[in-house]
Amino acid sequence: MSPLGRPASRQADVLAQIRSLAEPLDSAADLDRLVERSAGARFVCVGEASHGTHEYYHWRALLSRRLIEEHGFTWIGVEGDWPDCWRLNRWVRGQGDQDLDAHGVLAGFERWPTWMWANEDVAEFLDWLREENEGRPEHEQVGFYGLDVYSLWDSLREIITWLEANAPEALPAALRAWQCFVPFHEDPHEYAWSTRIVPQNCEADVVALLAEVRRRTLDRGEGDPAAFDAALNAMVAADAERYYRTMIRGDRQSWNVRDEHMADTAELLSRHHGPGAKGLVWEHNSHVGDARATDMFDAGLVNVGQLLRERHAPEEVVLVGFASWTGTVIAAEAWGDPEEAMAVPEARPGTHEDLLHQALGGPAAMVFERDRSGPWLAGRFGHRAIGVVYHPWREAGNYVPTRMGERYDALLWFERTSALRPLHHEEPPEEPEFETEPSGF
Missing domain, CATH: 3.40.1660.10 (EreA-like (biosynthetic domain))
Incomplete structure (x- = not known):
């Protein structure tokens, strides 16, 4: 044998x-x-x-x-x-x-x-x-x-910056989403753990923000890179909120949330670069x-x-x-x-x-x-x-x-x-971090 x-x-x-x-x-x-x-x-x-x-x-x-x-x-x-x-x-x-x-x-x-x-x-x-x-x-x-889904706070900051310059009347929707997350000190795990204890979460606020940003960016066409950036950041914020909330429950469907987001983003990039891209x-x-x-x-x-x-x-x-x-x-x-x-x-x-x-x-x-x-x-x-x-x-x-x-x-x-050569070394964490993605199957 x-x-x-x-x-x-x-x-x-x-x-x-x-x-x-x-x-x-x-x-x-x-x-x-x-x-x-x-x-x-x-x-x-x-x-x-x-x-x-x-x-x-x-x-x-x-x-x-x-x-x-x-x-x-x-x-x-x-x-x-x-x-x-x-x-x-x-x-x-x-x-x-x-x-x-x-x-x-x-x-x-x-x-x-x-x-x-x-x-x-x-x-x-x-x-x-x-x-x-x-x-x-x-x-x-x-x-x-x-293509990834982890940048919840960074994406929210980018959205607020874009709205301030291009659609200040829409800022309330962004600020409501931001205020919902403020108590969690930019820690997605702290936010996700809180949703296990208290059923209240920020899903409605980020979904409303996504809809508002999409409405504000659609009429600007594909020729405005900054508007495209804002629209994608809104999509990241909505999917990131869902990803962390699913992940913290030990639900392996968080993998699907992430990969569906990455595939959808690839589709949007293909359309953004024009027919036949x-x-x-x-x-x-x-x-x-x-x-x-x-x-x-x-x-x-x-x-x-x-x-x-x-x-x-x-x-x-x-x-x-x-x-x-x-x-x-x-x-x-x-x-x-x-x-x-x-x-x-x-x-x-x-x-x-x-x-x-x-x-x-x-x-x-x-x-x-x-x-x-x-x-x-x-x-x-x-x-x-x-x-x-x-x-x-x-x-x-x-x-x-x-x-x-x-x-x-x-x-x-x-x-x-052979191993990659990093440009700089990781600093030891100040406190333990939670793993946020599967490290291999």
Whole structure:
């Protein structure tokens, strides 16, 4: 019997299929097949098996650069907060903070884990993107946006600032929402815990604010970036309130609130950039890889990759995953703790990563054709997911049962990977923080 618990002939068939699909991955030119497969898509979602691995960020940037340069992709949506990424968006378009370099503008990322975006790989990409945009007319410049839902207070502040300048008569709605949250000292967990004890919450106020801001921004058209920013901040505030209130009850449906928000934001960005606009989504494999091909589906969870596939024709959505066998990663032992470089153990026997190691060894790219049958593509094996909180000695809990051929349209594989280089270090928390997102399935 093989380590898979199956006859050796079955394992041989699995390894043979992997080898038949793989092509060497040594330079950006080796991405040709994946670039060709992605060229006509409206959404290309590019994952990462951790939030702290250099190779994932580096190769995601190389793929993104080729799609932007060669096939007209004009926006990038990332697993980051809308207000922080809006400042990056303005910077890469030459509209703000031009006295700063990429390192300086990324220093504005303060919400833990800062290393997700404030790292050398992202800084290098943003430097390239700003230079790329300098040679483009404004309507063809590439935007950089945050898709996430955590920035409740920052988004409320941005809304109030916009209303003061553009629609002061609508300020009462914003101030009512702000006053509702004031007793909780900008602590979403304190607010969420209070709703468990007292049924009163701020949902009605933020929903009313969302409706008011939408009404005020709709007639300004797509040509007003500040109005678009205000509308998206209002959407974040409403969904963030619902997210924290659901999360604190231990309800895993908070995952769905978050991923539905991120998918809806990606749709809005596509429309904002005009008919036929093509965009990139940068998120963890757990959000990018179709949840229906994992045990997430059995738990009633959805994700961004699944939602975009369900909403669009097959050729309009491309999902790209990453995987590796061993190496190092930036992560933390507990939510809010300082980051550290950790060793990633060799993959557990019988997992996708172990099979890829046995079949390939070094880096390779695989683009899956329409036929996703066969012993590896249709087989269900564990697929490693490393979160921002990581315990290498508990590796068994980091594997998601996955049918690889259904989860992604392509996979980039690396035998050994190395940790990201953060631009600055996390400060020890003044008091314990609550985890606000799943750290890996």
